[in-house]
Amino acid sequence: MQNKEIYHQMVNGGYKLTKPRKLIAKWIVGHKGVFSALEICRSLTDLDRVTIYRTIKLFCSLDIIHTVLSLNGEQYYERHATRGHHHHIVCTMCKKSECVPCEVPEIEISSFKKIHHSLVFTGLCDKCTINS
Amino acid sequence: MQNKEIYHQMVNGGYKLTKPRKLIAKWIVGHKGVFSALEICRSLTDLDRVTIYRTIKLFCSLDIIHTVLSLNGEQYYERHATRGHHHHIVCTMCKKSECVPCEVPEIEISSFKKIHHSLVFTGLCDKCTINS
DNA sequence: ATCATATTGCAAACGAGTTGCATTTGTCAA
DNA sequence: TTGACAAATGCAACTCGTTTGCAATATGAT
Known part of the structure; x- marks a missing residue:
């Protein structure tokens, strides 16, 4: 279970394990390849955009995901070390x-x-x- | 004079040689390295943002400049073939x-x-x- | 179970870039 | 050289992705 690993990183970093964060972690683990904040917004419609953006920032700072250059002004992200670099x-x-x-x-x-x-x-x- | 070369590309492409376009061409020739639309806006304050954005698009389509990936949602450009790839x-x-x-x-x-x-x-x- | 505080969600703002439209300007033909 | 007409400009107002301020809520340490 890859999301357990992410929960660990959150707790270790001193951050709370909230419902939105868990949902986003699961979404990311279940998603293959590059993704954008807006893709998560479109999937997890109960969560506020703001929460999604903030969680993504947190995950970046915890090295759970990293930014991928953007092609069109939209920022893309990827799970660290998915299937190798x-x-x-x-x-x-x-x-x-x-x-x-x-x-x-x-x-x-x-x-x-x-x-x-x-x-x-x-x-x-x-x-x-x-x-x- | 590198800007003459650009003027040529414009005329060849069937585009008018207007004051704003000449100013922007000169600015680009005089600028070393990567730049953004907003940098040109800050320098050429008499020109409208819109004109600058439109001219940059034109120059891209004429292969006078090309886009460089962005790191932060702002698009960057570079003069084609400046100092090699x-x-x-x-x-x-x-x-x-x-x-x-x-x-x-x-x-x-x-x-x-x-x-x-x-x-x-x-x-x-x-x-x-x-x-x- | 209680409480301090970290986190959320809303509203409202931001910055980069775009679009519609009336006005101006280059170009080309007379 | 002039005039006509399409092309290009500039303004206002918009879009879209992302951020900020702040009151309401939920987490986890006690």
């Missing part, structure tokens, strides 16, 4: 996405610590290539 | 950024064409590492 390729026309294994070499920059990276590939999927 | 590392605390050469291998995905990538490294810069 990887990236996505997104079709610029129809927004369909696929996973891509990570081949970014580790970089060494003396003046920066705790380096993470966010990578998105964009292109045209087979269908959209034909239609364009 | 590269990426950025951004400090998560103070937002200071540095350039990083690109070492992402070309990927081959049969079902996608015209693949581009957007990569941002994040981390803590030296100062923020000390203060945290």
Whole structure:
């Protein structure tokens, strides 16, 4: 049960285990891949938007999820270490996405610590290539 | 004179060479590195936001500039082919950024064409590492 | 079970970017 | 050079994702 793990991280961090937080944790565990705050809003309609945004921030600070770069002004997130580190390729026309294994070499920059990276590939999927 | 080149691209594309467009072209040529629409707004205060946004879109469609992924909901742009393809590392605390050469291998995905990538490294810069 | 306080939900605001529309400006043909 | 017409501008008012202030509520330590 992956959500138990998240509950643990919350309690360890000194945060209360509330109903909204549990619901959001379960949703995230049950969701494969990248997601946005608004997707959670659309699913968990009993919860206030504000609570969802705040919980997402909390989860980020607890390293339960991390931000993925945005393609369109909407912020996306991903569960830390789901199925190993990887990236996505997104079709610029129809927004369909696929996973891509990570081949970014580790970089060494003396003046920066705790380096993470966010990578998105964009292109045209087979269908959209034909239609364009 | 790099802006002459841009004027050419506009005329070739069948677009008028207006005062606002020339001003924005000059600003972009004179600007080193990544920029946002709002930065131009702050500099060229006589121009309407709307005109700036519309001109940026036009320049993107003419391949004069291209979008850079955003870290915070604000869209960033860069002059095409300035100093060759590269990426950025951004400090998560103070937002200071540095350039990083690109070492992402070309990927081959049969079902996608015209693949581009957007990569941002994040981390803590030296100062923020000390203060945290 | 009680209580302090962390957390929620509402309303109202925010900032970035967009749209509709009347006015102005570039361009091209006369 | 001028004038006409489409293209482009600027204003106002809007959208959408996200945030803030604050009163009401729920959690968990006692």
